[in-house]
Amino acid sequence: MCELFGLSSNRSxxxxxxxxVLARHGGLEGPNKxxxxxxxxxxxxxxxxKDAAPASESEWINFLExxxxxxxxxxxxxRHATQGTRIYRNTQPFVRELGGRAHVFAHNGDLQGFxxxxxxxxxxHRPIGETDSEWAFCALLHRMTDLWLGTAGVPDVHERxxxxxxxxxxxxxxxxxxxxxxxxxxxxxHGHKRKRADGAVAPPGLCVLGRRCAPExxxxxxxxxxxxxxxxxxxxxxxxxLTEEPWQxxxxxxxxxxxxxxxxxxxxx
Numbered sequence: 001m002c003e004l005f006g007l008s009s010n011r012s013x014x015x016x017x018x019x020x021v022l023a024r025h026g027g028l029e030g031p032n033k034x035x036x037x038x039x040x041x042x043x044x045x046x047x048x049x050k051d052a053a054p055a056s057e058s059e060w061i062n063f064l065e066x067x068x069x070x071x072x073x074x075x076x077x078x079r080h081a082t083q084g085t086r087i088y089r090n091t092q093p094f095v096r097e098l099g100g101r102a103h104v105f106a107h108n109g110d111l112q113g114f115x116x117x118x119x120x121x122x123x124x125h126r127p128i129g130e131t132d133s134e135w136a137f138c139a140l141l142h143r144m145t146d147l148w149l150g151t152a153g154v155p156d157v158h159e160r161x162x163x164x165x166x167x168x169x170x171x172x173x174x175x176x177x178x179x180x181x182x183x184x185x186x187x188x189x190h191g192h193k194r195k196r197a198d199g200a201v202a203p204p205g206l207c208v209l210g211r212r213c214a215p216e217x218x219x220x221x222x223x224x225x226x227x228x229x230x231x232x233x234x235x236x237x238x239x240x241x242l243t244e245e246p247w248q249x250x251x252x253x254x255x256x257x258x259x260x261x262x263x264x265x266x267x268x269x
Contacts, residue, residue, distance in 0.1 A: 044101035099148030109176030191250025204249030233261030
């Protein structure tokens with residue numbers, strides 16, 4: 001299955017080893033050879049880099065590490081194609097505008113019968129490619145549209161979480177439905193189940209790691225993140241643990257909302 005990675009921090013972070021570790025899952029240590037992408041939030045917009053080539057062979061990984069792009073909110077995806085050909089338009093994360101800001105979505109799983117699902121109406125949103133993941137993203141944006149267009153500024157986080165949680169519950173009967181969704185303010189993470197090496201499909205689908213970094217900590221020693229000076233909160237979300245630290249699995253169906261490197265609220269799991 002695909003590999004997901006997300007980061008939320010109260011300060012801008014430059015990904016180094018963590019992205020390289022994730023890339024090794026995309027063709028070297030894992031089976032995911034069908035493309036990759038990473039979205040770096042810059043206030044209400046994103047810098048998006050994607051490639052349909054295997055992440056372990058992509059020169060864009062070297063570009064990212066040499067340029068050390070920084071962001072307080074990052075979403076990344078390494079693809080194992082189950083629906084849709086290996087082509088750029090089917091490569092994640094996907095980005096759309098809603099309410100004057102970029103919304104980003106990445107999914108890990110295989111949703112069967114998604115085009116006929118009554119709960120996945122698209123409204124005015126349309127996919128560019130052929131994947132179940134992009135269809136699901138458009139359906140999520142349809143559910144969020146009136147909330148974002150009917151509110152001056154950023155909608156209440158609890159209202160957003162409630163809608164994301166209901167949406168996740170509607171996805172789960174179709175198949176594994178782990179996803180990351182960012183709106184520039186919150187990183188939402190939904191953990192479901194994923195296919196394991198023995199072929200079984202079971203939870204957890206995502207795991208979370210929280211860090212609180214003291215000002216005196218050497219940035220090189222913090223397991224793959226280059227941090228700005230000063231006290232920092234960082235929350236990482238990944239399909240599988242990327243370091244030897246105590247990552248916490250999300251419960252089956254659990255949704256967490258991350259802001260500034262901390263969990264601000266969570267839905268049932």
